[in-house]
Amino acid sequence: MHDLRMIREAPDRFDQGLQRRGLAPLSAHILDLDSRRRAAQTALQEMLTRRNAVSKQVGAAKRSGEDADALIAEVQNLKDGIADNEASEKALDAELVELLEGLPNLPADDIPDGDGEDDNREVRVEGEKTAFDFEPKEHFDIGEALGQMDFGAAARLSGARFVVLRGALARLERALAAFMLDLHTQEHGFNEIVTPVLVREEALYGTGQLPKFAEDLYRTADDYWLIPTAEVTLTNMAADGILDEGDLPSRMTAWTQCFRSEAGAAGKDTRGMLRQHQFSKVEMVCVTHPDNSDAELERMTGCAEEVLKRLGLPYRVVVLCTGDMGFGARKTYDIEVWLPGQGTYREISSCSNCGDFQARRMKARYRPRGEKGTRFVHTLNGSGLAVGRTMIAVLENYQNADGSVTVPEALRPYMGGLERIALDAPVA
RNA sequence: GGAGAGAUGGCAGAGUGGUAAUGCAGCGGAUUGCUAAUCCGUGUACCCGAUAGGGUACCGGGGGUUCGAGUCCCCCUCUCUCCGCCA
Numbered sequence A: 001m002h003d004l005r006m007i008r009e010a011p012d013r014f015d016q017g018l019q020r021r022g023l024a025p026l027s028a029h030i031l032d033l034d035s036r037r038r039a040a041q042t043a044l045q046e047m048l049t050r051r052n053a054v055s056k057q058v059g060a061a062k063r064s065g066e067d068a069d070a071l072i073a074e075v076q077n078l079k080d081g082i083a084d085n086e087a088s089e090k091a092l093d094a095e096l097v098e099l100l101e102g103l104p105n106l107p108a109d110d111i112p113d114g115d116g117e118d119d120n121r122e123v124r125v126e127g128e129k130t131a132f133d134f135e136p137k138e139h140f141d142i143g144e145a146l147g148q149m150d151f152g153a154a155a156r157l158s159g160a161r162f163v164v165l166r167g168a169l170a171r172l173e174r175a176l177a178a179f180m181l182d183l184h185t186q187e188h189g190f191n192e193i194v195t196p197v198l199v200r201e202e203a204l205y206g207t208g209q210l211p212k213f214a215e216d217l218y219r220t221a222d223d224y225w226l227i228p229t230a231e232v233t234l235t236n237m238a239a240d241g242i243l244d245e246g247d248l249p250s251r252m253t254a255w256t257q258c259f260r261s262e263a264g265a266a267g268k269d270t271r272g273m274l275r276q277h278q279f280s281k282v283e284m285v286c287v288t289h290p291d292n293s294d295a296e297l298e299r300m301t302g303c304a305e306e307v308l309k310r311l312g313l314p315y316r317v318v319v320l321c322t323g324d325m326g327f328g329a330r331k332t333y334d335i336e337v338w339l340p341g342q343g344t345y346r347e348i349s350s351c352s353n354c355g356d357f358q359a360r361r362m363k364a365r366y367r368p369r370g371e372k373g374t375r376f377v378h379t380l381n382g383s384g385l386a387v388g389r390t391m392i393a394v395l396e397n398y399q400n401a402d403g404s405v406t407v408p409e410a411l412r413p414y415m416g417g418l419e420r421i422a423l424d425a426p427v428a
Numbered sequence B: 001g002g003a004g005a006g007a008u009g010g011c012a013g014a015g016u017g018g019u020a021a022u023g024c025a026g027c028g029g030a031u032u033g034c035u036a037a038u039c040c041g042u043g044u045a046c047c048c049g050a051u052a053g054g055g056u057a058c059c060g061g062g063g064g065u066u067c068g069a070g071u072c073c074c075c076c077u078c079u080c081u082c083c084g085c086c087a
Helices: A004-009 A011-020 A027-063 A069-101 A139-145 A151-157 A167-186 A201-207 A231-236 A290-311 A357-362 A387-397 A409-415
Strands: A121-126 A242-244 A250-259 A278-288 A315-319 A331-339 A344-353 A365-367 A378-386
Touching (some): A004 A027, A027 A069, A139 A387, A167 A278, A167 A290, A167 A387, A167 A409, A201 A357, A231 A250, A231 A278, A231 A357, A231 A378, A278 A290, A278 A387, A290 A331, A290 A378, A290 A387, A290 A409, A315 A344, A331 A387, A344 A387
Parallel strands (some): A242 A365
Antiparallel strands (some): A121 A315, A278 A378, A315 A331, A331 A344, A344 A378
């Protein structure tokens, strides 16, 4: 949600931001609605002031036994005007909110313009692409050959875009999540949280998935929604609250299941577990002071990268262009891991600074020291990392010619010391 | 699923038609060798105003009655307690 005062003060800057997002200028229309709404509000308030004053006199008159009919008649005469102004203020406000809540966040100054993925800018490349003396396979071939990744069983249970894991691969999912959570909580200062995955509509409004992107989400018959990411629950922990400045930054992490309908992705990544309706992810969220969110984005991206470094997975970082960035973000880094089976880099994490865009929607504020009033916090979210995709990356980068997969050193303590996942791998 | 109770500011907690007590915490200020204590101020959002200042709304949400609603009426949501079922 955008700040009306900012639009009033810098309408050109607002329109330029919209234009970079590929949208037509709207400040003139918004400011017209805004000034008409304020005029109605002011007129209403003046009538209410009068009504309150006269009502007081009525009370005083009645107490002293005087006749109050003339005063009562005066208030009666105000009623139509009050009702009219109240109605038009409400209508104009609703129109304004409906317009504003559908607009995406404005892009940061330092991100590239562009229409889509091809215009993202590579920031850095880490690690050498894994070399093989055989033709590396894709993860689904490896997993199915190991007998531990079963798409057929999942299809019988649920349909397309689900997977069943068994044995060492099932444990690998848990090992990866535990490794990531330990790293973020013990070394990166995040607080581990367990949240619901079923939420009410308001939570999804706060982070910006609703009302615009309902078709991407699953919803239950009794009107709960399944979270597409723990960003929703972790960020909304700050909703409707006023934090003390000393409580910032608040860094949280959670391992949850995520649910996405993938409505717009028909035919894309249909094989394997790259794009699933249900997957698990370790999410990082940070609620910061407005002055610190830019630095925090760099820090958070580094936290996600550290997972890949410790797992020995090659990757690159790209900064998203205006056309590829999500609704609530003002700046986003994607981390793309090298997948030798596919021979390409694929997204494994996305770290975004949302500025005060989500905070404004969910009324998340803090109280500045030595200042009157409150200010909106800034919110950031990032995957640290998507567990299923990390498994894909481990399988493809650590595969051996004989079809087995070497367990990365960092994961062995979490796998009961297991060094290789093979056809007959003990579950340990 | 059945029965009942409740929702008031950061927290606690009064308030059954006359315009939100009080306590605690936090923050700002005063006082003070230091600390403690004490005293004063301080809810949130919005509108008008160059400023000083003035005003409106908000007692879970939405409607209604009334000159006037935290208080009365209607609808909804949520929370809690007991019983039943249940991981």
